[in-house]
Amino acid sequence: MEPVTSQESALDGQGGTLEVSVWRGTSQGGGYQRFEVPALENQTILDVVSWIQQYVDATLTYRFACRVGMCGSCAMMVNGQPRWTCRTHVKKVLKAGKVQIGPLRNLPVIKDLAADMDPFFDKWVAAGGAHAPSATRDDPIPPVDPEDAIRVEASAGIECINCSICYAACDTVAGNPDYLGPAALQRAWTLLNDAKHDARDQILDAVSGAGGCHNCHSMGSCTTFCPNDLDPMSAIAGLKRETTRAFFRKGRR
Amino acid sequence: MSYARAHPLWLAFVLHRVSGLALALFLPLHFWVLSLALTRPERLDQFLGFTEQPVVKLAEFGLIFLLAVHMFGGLRLMAMEWLPWSAPQKTLAAGAVGVAVLISGTFFLQVV
Amino acid sequence: MLDLRLYMLQRITALIMAPLTLGHIAVMIYAVQGGLTAAEILGRTQGSAFWFLFYGSFVLAVSVHAAIGLRVILHEMAGLKGRSLSVVSWGIAAVLLAMGTQALVAVTWPGGAS
């Protein structure tokens, strides 16, 4: 990533407008439509999309909430790459004054740039991604050594904002609709390493089925594109390692 | 769109898949040729003679090269999956294997 | 469509094949360098229990390994799934095993062609 260190105009020599193609359509199909958008300083892709909806085409649909990379609801394909649009500066992606924006890959489209994220979250749950308590609100909070190797491993993926960018980047997901995908598996890995989690054996089962971690080809696109610099690929490798270990412990089942 | 994913790990995956696929297509052929030794020895000799031709020879060696690529790729993959190395270590290992493949490959091609 | 069992099978067969492949390549280099002819090679392998086991395990392993590998590719790139995927995968394994066995016999059975 090239650091952006100054505030100079994003668009020197672009003649003041951006040529933006935006995907329009529904689950029934659609195509790209071109818009001219005034080029401004400090402009993000989300700003570009918002401007089109607010000033040119009132029916353009997209999704955002937090505006600062915390909620993970604004991800789209920008020039073919999955990105969080609220934190993607136009300058970073502009190619000869042009940019192409489409709905997130590997998920059904609802309308225009808004994808249906349900399959992503269904898989999050299917991977065993919800904490199972080993204590109650009446018990004291257990001490946890922050330097403990297992806690460090668990913490590595904790800051996932479930933006689905890794899911969109992964070609295995594209080819294998049952594959749980990087984010859900990373969550499973975190829970497997969470000393407080009470259903650790179930996790190994949940990630060993037909859509499980063993489908991952270590393509690493998840890790390459994660906007939060998380590393789902290594988390998935961890799951493969633990399931392999369990396989030899238990013998063939 | 493919440039979007053109990063080293993805390319390694593609290489592994292409080599695996090519091997899987080539292997039955190889088996068939060998089995000629049993059924029609003279055809085998013919064939082996045929393989002396440079083009065919190159193809054969290409396939052996593929086998090496696929094998090292597979070993790299299993190392990534099972050995709890840090990311830089894995990159190093993959790099080292890549270099090894290259050297052994060229060496091999030189010998024959 | 890989579950833990297929995954393990594919990795185990890969691990079996790795030394075998290296061995095979080494033999070939040695043979080519030594200027051995096909007949000379066959003369050494035919009737040898060692080479029978060597190539036999390779044939077994590769049939399983390649069938699983192609199964994944067929699912991801050709959209095959369910029964048809299983049938095709088993078919591939069977064909490879059959052809491999034939070659194995030719190369290592005593009294094969020389």
Add this chain to the structure above:
Amino acid sequence: MMQIDRHDTDILILGTGGAGLFAALHAQQSAPEGTKITIAVKGLIGKCGCTRMVQGGYNVALGGGDTVERHFMDTIEGGKWLPNQDMAWRLCEQAIVRIRELENEIGCFFDRNPDGTLHQKAFAGQTADRTVHKGDLTGIEIINRLMEQVLSRPVEKLQEHRAIGLIPTKDGSALAGVLMIDMRTGRFRFVRAKTVLMATGGGPTMYKYHTPSGDKTMDGLAMALRVGLPLRDMEMVQFHPTGLLAGEHSRMTGTVLEEGLRGAGGQLLNAAGQRFMFDYDAKGERATRDVVSRGIYAEMRKSNDPDQVGMFISMAHLGPENVRAKFRGMVKRCEDSGFDLAGGLVEVVPTAHYFMGGVVVDVDTRTALEGLYVAGEDAGGAHGSNRLGGNGVANSTVYGGIAGDTMGADIRGMAALRDPDEEVLAAEVARATRPLSQAPDLVQPLRTQLQELMWEEVGVMRTATGMQRGLDKIATIRNDLMQVGVAPDNLAFNLTWHDWLNMASLCDISEVIAKAGGARENSRGAHYREDFPEAGAMEASYFTVAQKEGDDINVTREDVDFSIVRPGESILPEGEPETLVAAQ
């Protein structure tokens, strides 16, 4: 007229912030077997709202010298004696249970000390290290874990369903259900429920600079106002001193640069490159939010260069590498939008952050309307005139849980669903469809005008004349909005229609803010009157209550009930130190 889908449930929850999600979990635990629970939310479950955006953390007294009493006293004094004391007490007391629930049952990872205990730090205005956190992304951790729990339970999920009207029964004695728009299809859906929790999270996004997420537009309070409920403390808008200034067209503008930057020694500079905060307060940049906000605002006024809007935050003197390491997330966020926080200057402005005002509720979240409960930022009372950093998410999770428990218990005594007043239902549909029969026009310029005027006239510093001007302008803008149309041919996921509805809610509540601001003739906490700069006698503290009567908004004053502690007194034991926080 548009067709309305009818739908029934037992317990309906609006919103999936800390309050909504906790209510769903607790309702499931406390309601009788077979109770149907439905969650309806304007965005995606757990991905919208402000709880997710919580950075600093969660206030809870967990010993080490800190006590519920101390937390309570800080809350009352921070709120300048205006909080409802019973609510504040319950907040402080239950926060302890809730944090254990979050750690033990929900599975949150909060940061630890080397000895394994929870790490706690102090926000400005606290007398103990009290704030539990997960780095500076505490909200993501809390909401992700809650979201998983709710997603994996058999709760009915109506995502991208926007509530637009609370529909009472014919006699007006109780709530029958909620009218919403299924945003994805653009169709109306009326959901009947025995109990409804409103947890739509307020959100002062009618200001030119604001921090809350884009889905929050005061819909809940506007609905409560229309159904005739009393709203309290409506003049109390908290400004965060350091919002990013990235230009009017950018959604990044107004988003928070975290408090910790100033805590760590960050300096505020004016255009001439000089520090100015010591002109306003002896604590300089480390003074409380309201003080620093006013300092920046006053300094902005002095500047007469139209191209120079905000002030600057500077960190470079602490060493760019050091800053980069310590505030990695913030530095990266600024970098993504084109600013160099570690080594350069970043332009900042005060930004509307939190809304202390809200619906009048009792300590069990019940409202004056049977069947309606309110929790979280939509409910008024717990914070008085100022919310302490870290009390916001404690409030929403504590009271969300209480709401779930209360609804689960109350529902046992409610035999049947209630039938709606069809006239109100039709009126609400007519209100929402109004723009669809008018000539299409742009909504955004009106939003810009509203935000500009609220910032100028009803913002960080207020006067009677300014607020009156503000009221006039709000009326004009509302009239203009009523003339603006939205093309009706494609209502599926039509954001512009929702922008129009957002504007309607914002106009309604802006008016209440300005009126309540006029009714408070002193300066307390977040509310600062240049024409009444004194705080007034604490013993004579009153809070404002706004209610709609006919087409008018009436604002009255009610005396604060000092049910636990009186001004000048303390419930801390004799001889307790003033503060437990080591001086910086």
